[in-house]
Amino acid sequence: MTNEPTVLIVEDEPDLANLYAAWLREACDVETAYNGSQALEAIDETVDIVLLDRRMPGLSGDEVLSTIRDRDLDTRVAMVTAVEPDFDIIEMGFDDYLVKPVSKDDLLSTVDQLLLRSTYDDQLQEFFALASKKALLDSQKTEAELRASEEYRRLEDRLAVMRAKVDDTISELSNHDAYQRVVRDISRKT
Template sequence: MPTEPHVLIVEDEPNLATLYGAWLEDEVSVETAYDGTDALDAIDETVDIVLLDRRMPGLPGDTVLETIRQRDLDCRVAMVTAVEPDFDIIGLGFDDYLVKPVSKTELTSLIDQLLLRSSYDDQLQKFFALASKKALLDGQKTVAERRTSQEYAVLEDRLAVLRATVDDTMMELLERDVYRRLCEDISRTPIATE
């Protein structure tokens, strides 16, 4: 039986951390850290998802995120924060971003989405992380603000390159008929009968 996904909630407001944990505990294994230092002590290769507050006393979430990525840990990271996104998020290595307050539905949907993304290869993970940043900024910034942002222009360029690469990979798989063959292999697998 596969193990439950392990989620680390990093939130300096204990009541909020407890609430998030209660919302998620039926679906995943939950661990809580109340500051950045405790988060870095708690995170290891067993953690699948980190829900990270961006503004915390002591070690801020941006620094925790940078350290997680420097350690090359294979986990998805979502910022769950009251900090409104600005163009500075483009350079941050998170996978998704929610602005507080968040609902149980938003949080559980985020966890489902991040678990799905964990099954993707690196190329698709990067593509969806960039696409999430673009969608977030598209919803938060005016057209004029996006047009005048050099960071946003770089984001769009990086996303276009990745989209072309992802499209090429999908076309190659379709041309080689990999998907159809996989389905045929699955259908040929004998099903155990009693």
């Protein structure tokens, strides 16, 4: 069993799909689907990232994306398409959007960023679960009871470790160019 993330490339141009797969194969387990129907057959809970063409014959990328979200799969989706973004993207459930032509560096960077965001989501969930338990115990137990509890000390230690991990991930996210561009764009618009 491998620890490499699984990326599903959904692209109706086989040469382009195979090129993307070659670029990613060193860092990921790669699967390809050449139309929307194949994509829906291939996508399951083992797929970490979907690189999805938006305009395909038959089932469009928009329809595939909607089905992925309806299935409530915990996967990141990046649209990789020649379709220029318009206001319709606001309600779409993708995580990133790349306009073709896409360079190898852009594709690899996007996959890295999406994987990092997934890690961050998991870390945040665990952090908030631990913080919630601590807050509950803090409100229900006396200071003496808290000090006397080995379980409470372990909880505090786990919470401190998770806080450090979350801080490290935030720092790593902050160092990525894509994240910096988003923050800059948001700051400019507000």
